[in-house]
Amino acid sequence: MGHGHDHSHDHSHDxxxxxxxxxxxxxxxxxxxLSSSDATRRSFLLGAGLLGAGAAAxxxxxxxxxxAHGASPQTAQGGFRWLAGDHHIHTQYSSDAQYRVIDQARxxxxxxxxxxVITDHGSATHAKIGVDKVNPDIVKTRAELPGLLTFQGxxxxxxAAEHATVFVHPGRNEVEVLKQFETRYDGSLLPSTNTAAQxxxxxxxxxxxxxxQVKARKIDGALFFANHPARRGIDSPHEIRNWRDADxxxxxxFEGAPGHQAAGIPAPNGRGGARGYYDNSPSAASxxxxxxxxxxxxxxxxxMTATVGxxxxxxxxxxxxxxxxxxxxxxxxxxxxxxxxxxxxFNANGKYNDPVYNGSINTQAxxxxxxxxxxxxxxxxxxxxxxxxxxxxxxxVWVDHGRLIKALDARVRVTGDRRWSTGTPLGGVLQVRRxxxxxxxxxxxxxxxxxWAGFIPVLKRVDVIxxxxxxxxxxxxxxxxxxxxxxxxxxxxxxxxxxxxxxxLGRLDKPFYLRVRGTDxxxxxxxxxxxxxxxxxxxxxxxxxxxPWGDLWFYTNPIWVLPR
Amino acid sequence: MSQSVATARIIGxxxxxxxxxxxxxxxxxxxxxPVLACTHLxxxxxxxxxxxxxxxxxxxxxxxxxxxxxxxxxxRDGRAVRFPGVERLTGExxxxxxxxRSSISRVEVLGGGPADPATVVETGDFVRPRFRAxxxxxxxxxxxxxxxxxxxxxxxxxxxxxx
Numbered sequence: 001m002g003h004g005h006d007h008s009h010d011h012s013h014d015x016x017x018x019x020x021x022x023x024x025x026x027x028x029x030x031x032x033x034l035s036s037s038d039a040t041r042r043s044f045l046l047g048a049g050l051l052g053a054g055a056a057a058x059x060x061x062x063x064x065x066x067x068a069h070g071a072s073p074q075t076a077q078g079g080f081r082w083l084a085g086d087h088h089i090h091t092q093y094s095s096d097a098q099y100r101v102i103d104q105a106r107x108x109x110x111x112x113x114x115x116x117v118i119t120d121h122g123s124a125t126h127a128k129i130g131v132d133k134v135n136p137d138i139v140k141t142r143a144e145l146p147g148l149l150t151f152q153g154x155x156x157x158x159x160a161a162e163h164a165t166v167f168v169h170p171g172r173n174e175v176e177v178l179k180q181f182e183t184r185y186d187g188s189l190l191p192s193t194n195t196a197a198q199x200x201x202x203x204x205x206x207x208x209x210x211x212x213q214v215k216a217r218k219i220d221g222a223l224f225f226a227n228h229p230a231r232r233g234i235d236s237p238h239e240i241r242n243w244r245d246a247d248x249x250x251x252x253x254f255e256g257a258p259g260h261q262a263a264g265i266p267a268p269n270g271r272g273g274a275r276g277y278y279d280n281s282p283s284a285a286s287x288x289x290x291x292x293x294x295x296x297x298x299x300x301x302x303x304m305t306a307t308v309g310x311x312x313x314x315x316x317x318x319x320x321x322x323x324x325x326x327x328x329x330x331x332x333x334x335x336x337x338x339x340x341x342x343x344x345x346f347n348a349n350g351k352y353n354d355p356v357y358n359g360s361i362n363t364q365a366x367x368x369x370x371x372x373x374x375x376x377x378x379x380x381x382x383x384x385x386x387x388x389x390x391x392x393x394x395x396x397v398w399v400d401h402g403r404l405i406k407a408l409d410a411r412v413r414v415t416g417d418r419r420w421s422t423g424t425p426l427g428g429v430l431q432v433r434r435x436x437x438x439x440x441x442x443x444x445x446x447x448x449x450x451x452w453a454g455f456i457p458v459l460k461r462v463d464v465i466x467x468x469x470x471x472x473x474x475x476x477x478x479x480x481x482x483x484x485x486x487x488x489x490x491x492x493x494x495x496x497x498x499x500x501x502x503x504x505l506g507r508l509d510k511p512f513y514l515r516v517r518g519t520d521x522x523x524x525x526x527x528x529x530x531x532x533x534x535x536x537x538x539x540x541x542x543x544x545x546x547x548p549w550g551d552l553w554f555y556t557n558p559i560w561v562l563p564r
Numbered sequence: 565m566s567q568s569v570a571t572a573r574i575i576g577x578x579x580x581x582x583x584x585x586x587x588x589x590x591x592x593x594x595x596x597x598p599v600l601a602c603t604h605l606x607x608x609x610x611x612x613x614x615x616x617x618x619x620x621x622x623x624x625x626x627x628x629x630x631x632x633x634x635x636x637x638x639x640r641d642g643r644a645v646r647f648p649g650v651e652r653l654t655g656e657x658x659x660x661x662x663x664x665r666s667s668i669s670r671v672e673v674l675g676g677g678p679a680d681p682a683t684v685v686e687t688g689d690f691v692r693p694r695f696r697a698x699x700x701x702x703x704x705x706x707x708x709x710x711x712x713x714x715x716x717x718x719x720x721x722x723x724x725x726x727x
Contacts, residue, residue, distance in 0.1 A: 196611065266708055281716040283584065284611035292703055292715055293675050528675060540675045545708035 057248040059429045059560045060319040060471065060511075080379030080396060080425065082407065083388055085115035086370040087165045087225055088155070088259055088327035091137075092352040093120040093130035097331040098340045100354055101137040104330060104370055105150055111371030111452060115149035115378075115388045117167045122157050122186035129350025131179045142170070149385050154178055155227065156206070157187035158243075160199035160285075161235045163227040165327075166210065169220035169385050177213045177222070181206060196285075200239060204246040211247035221389040225325055226254035230294045230303045230311075231278055233286030237311060238476035244315075244322060252393050253322055256305035256312075256555055257401065258297065259329020261373050263366030264546025270334065271364050275300055275546040289477060293528055299519070299538025299553050300401055300546075304479075308465055308527045308534035313481035316513050316558050317467045323395040323427065323557045326374035332365040372452045373548060374401050377408075379425060395427025398516075400554035404457045407445040410516055412559045415439045415504065429560040432508055438561050440464060440503040440514060446496055453549040458495055460521030461536060464488040464503050469511035469560065485533045492518075508563055515558040523551045571620040572599065576637030578606070578614040578629035584643070587613040591645045594619075602642025602695065606632040616642055642695050643716075653691040659683050659712075662691075662702065669699045674715055679704055684711045690718040 089104050090097035101118055108116045118138055120130055131154065141150045152174050153167025166181065168174050183189065185206030190199060210222035224243065229235045235254075243251040257276070264275035273279065276297045282290070298306035305312045305324050315322045337360065341353025368374075379396035380387035391397065398408050411423025412430050415437035423441060424430040432438060447457050467484030490501050505514070519538070527534025538553060581587040584603055591601045600618035605611070609628055614636035617623070625633040636642070644650075649666025659671045660681035668691075671679040679685075685704055691714055693702040704712035 196607075272708065279717060281584070282605060284582065284605045284607070284613050286605070288605065288607075295715075296674065296705065298675075525675075540706065542706045542708065543713055 057245050057321070058319045058472070059321055059562065060469070079421070080381065080391070081383060081387075082377045083114035083149075083380045083383065083391070084371065084375040084377050085113055085117075085149075085388065086327045086374070086376060087117040087151075087153070087167065087325060088119050088227055088255070088329045089116055089370050090120055090155070090329070090331045091118060091134065092340070092354070093126060093134045093350060094155075094331065095121065095123065095125070095346050098338070098352055098355050099330075099333075101134065101141050101150070102144065103355070105141045105145055105148055107372070108370030109145055109148040111369055112375070113148065113371040114383070115151065115385075116370055117151040117153045117165060119153045119155040119165050119167070121155045121163075122182045123188050125347055125350050126154065127179065127182045127186065127189065131182060132175060133350055135175045149383075149388055151385065152178065154182055156182070156185070156224075158226070158235075159185065159187040159190055159194070159202040159206070160196050161187075161203060161226075161239050162229060162231065165225045165227055166222065168210075168213075168222045169389060171219055173213075173218045177210075177219050181209060185209065200242065203239065204242055207243055207246040207251050210250045214249070220386060221393075222250050223389055223392055224251040227327075227329070228258040228276065228278075228302065229254045230290070231258065231276070232280045233282050233290045233294060236287035236477060237289075237314070237479045240311075240315070240322075241320070241476050244320060248321065249393065252395070253324055254304065255302060255327060256324030256399055257301040257326040257374065259327050259368075259374070260366040261300055261328075261401065261548045262334035262368050264541055264544065264548065265334070266545045266547065269363055271366050272544040273366060274543050275541040275548065276302075277366060278302075278541075279543070287477070289479070293540075297541045297546075298528075299523060299551055300541065300548060301538060301553065301555070303528075305555065306538050307529065308486060308537060309467075309481050309484040309529045311479040313465075313467050313484040314473070314479050316515070317470050317481040317484060318472055319469045319511070319560070320472075321395060321427070323392070323397055324399060324555060325376040325392075325397065326399040326401065327376065328368050328370045328372070328374060330367045330370055332362065333367050333369050334362065334365045336362050336365060375399065375403070395557040396425055398426060398554060398556040400552070402453065402457055402549055402552040403447055403449075403451040404518065404520060404552040404554050405444050405459055406447045406449075408516075408554070408556065409443040410556055410559065411441050412438055412505065412514070412561055413441060424559055426557045426559060429562055431562050431564045434509060434563045435507050437507050438505045440501075440505060440516075440559075442501040442503070442516060444499050444501075444518075446492075446494065446499060448496055451549075455549075457520055457552050459492045459518055461524075462490040462492060462501065462516065462518040463534075463536065464490075464514060464516055465534075466505075466512055466514045469513060469562070480529070486527075486535065489536060505561065508561060511560065511562045513558040513560045516556040518554045520550075520552045572618055573620075574600075574616055574618055574637055575623065576614060576616050576625070576633035576635065576639075577623040578612070578625050578632040578636060580610075580626075580629055581613040581615075582611075584613055587615055588645050591615060591617075594621075598646050599648065600644065601646035602636075602639070602644050604636040604639040604642050606635050608632065614639075640695060640698070644693050644695065644700055647693070647700060650691060653687050654689045656684050656686055656711075659685060662687075666691075667700055668693050668702050670701045671712075672701060672703050673712065674703055674705045676706075679712060686711055686713050688713065688718055690714065690716070692716045
């Protein structure tokens with residue numbers, strides 16, 4: 001149905017469609033029909049490259065949107081400020097963690113983060129006590145560390161599925177909205193008699209609830225990222241698609257790599273477990289189609305992201321905008337010397353007492369401090385909460401482990417266009433006439449300062465991964481993209497300075513997307529779908545012998561090139 | 565005993581176990597031990613673990629789980645808890661020793677194809693091969709020291725910790 005602009009339509013229907021987007025974000029509303037402030041906002045967002053793929057479930061034109069799309073190709077310029085962050089961090093308000101907010105924030109900031117999200121576990125205790133009590137700590141941290149953007153969120157038990165980061169823009173109602181959300185929708189608080197179908201519906205309703213709070217202007221933004229998606233095989237492909245469709249302004253991605261990256265450090269110096277704590281087997285709640293390979297990490301990354309032509313690519317090949325991140329999932333940190341405060345009563349107080357120094361060295365902890373190992377780098381228009389959320393929503397994001405590289409700028413542009421200010425950035429959609437030649441231009445600043453393990457990482461190989469956009473799938477549980485493969489591997493011989501690659505993407509005949517991946521080259525093997533798809537893919541991590549510093553990768557989010 | 569063997573057949577049982585550990589525990593308590601006992605993940609009427617047994621004994625399944633029991637009886641992709649030779653798969657064994665000592669016919673490395681016969685597998689006294697095309701296959705994963713471990717490791721909290 002057409003989108004009325006007289007606000008006479010009601011919003012009471014259950015399924016949120018693109019019609020429920022804020023009008024400034026909804027490309028199906030002609031600019032002429034927007035209020036002048038909305039039109040200004042849209043034009044600002046378009047100009048900054050902040051609007052496009054991230055604002056709709058699909059990058060493909062939808063009925064009624066063709067004119068708007070045609071009129072507004074994504075040719076946003078570069079020059080973003082890349083802000084490093086972590087959206088998955090626990091504190092003493094989680095029953096399995098221990099640190100103060102300020103402990104996590106100060107370490108994260110010292111280790112180079114510009115933004116982070118406090119995500120304590122959803123639970124009866126947290127909903128009743130913790131979600132309120134953590135807020136003053138967060139507010140105080142914002143004041144004490146003005147150079148760090150500290151978001152409040154929570155780790156949602158997605159009904160029928162894994163955990164997810166949910167967070168909101170700071171503001172007057174941040175606690176109220178989070179508390180309402182948790183109380184109504186946390187999987188741990190739903191009746192155990194619910195069927196899987198009922199729980200899946202609650203997950204969708206929860207995401208929609210967040211979007212409604214934004215539309216009602218109670219909060220200025222809300223985002224959802226599915227955490228450790230393949231860990232237990234319980235995030236089925238159709239659930240992931242459903243989350244995205246529930247509200248594409250809220251549900252925008254999943255962790256490309258889980259936290260807990262120290263868990264595989266060999267004994268006796270480390271825990272000697274599985275990297276990411278990925279050591280599960282299929283259960284009755286698991287999606288039966290997932291292979292055993294999906295339950296382990298590959299080069300530290302989740303199988304859904306690490307497999308070229310796998311689940312993530314199947315979403316991108318649909319034209320479905322879906323982004324990846326990395327994070328610490330910090331609960332208790334490797335080599336830390338504190339423990340939970342004595343005399344704690346978590347159930348009564350909603351928190352553990354402040355941690356105390358205990359003089360021992362915790363080699364059994366599986367986590368790193370925020371910022372110590374993984375970074376989610378967000379291209380932001382400014383240093384602000386809104387800009388980080390907009391950058392995340394737009395997929396203008398690349399991630400790395402162990403500071404493999406210093407900086408990255410990837411753009412797709414019409415071949416031969418040498419103006420520095422042109423090109424479609426990560427997460428964007430370039431629309432050109434059929435037959436137009438395009439190229440990927442990749443600028444990478446090689447690392448020149450030691451990482452937190454004390455060495456300067458060396459980038460050895462960069463892979464360009466391309467897939468045809470084949471449109472919406474008929475089977476919503478599909479998780480392969482048969483046409484996606486590594487089309488080019490650049491061997492890197494330079495060890496310092498800046499490298500610039502350009503890769504000819506050819507004349508456009510059918511819609512496609514590309515994404516970029518790089519590695520230190522220490523551990524590679526043919527990908528799970530064969531050497532012809534991915535000759536130098538990540539290796540399966542070795543249980544009990546996964547030194548995270550000896551196996552570093554970066555991944556970018558995709559850029560689409562579509563015929564106009 | 566010989567009478568039991570003569571009448572043994574594959575049956576399906578479903579007691580609504582929510583976890584593999586619960587189903588394993590129930591299987592391990594059976595006396596006499598069945599020659600073959602497998603778990604099967606079923607989705608209806610709710611996600612749970614059903615069981616198939618090669619046994620002469622009979623077990624009751626409630627009417628609401630009868631379909632699940634039937635699925636288990638017909639299931640070709642079971643995860644084996646009891647199988648010939650399982651009691652001899654303890655400690656550290658080479659791949660070829662595993663093949664000699666038990667009815668496991670293949671040992672594979674996750675994402676890597678067949679395991680080298682000389683490689684040592686740290687069984688952890690917990691070996692749960694899976695049926696694939698009528699064969700029992702043990703999937704392993706690389707571990708420290710160039711060794712292998714079974715893909716499925718015993719739950720950090722053993723299923724029988726409370727007993």
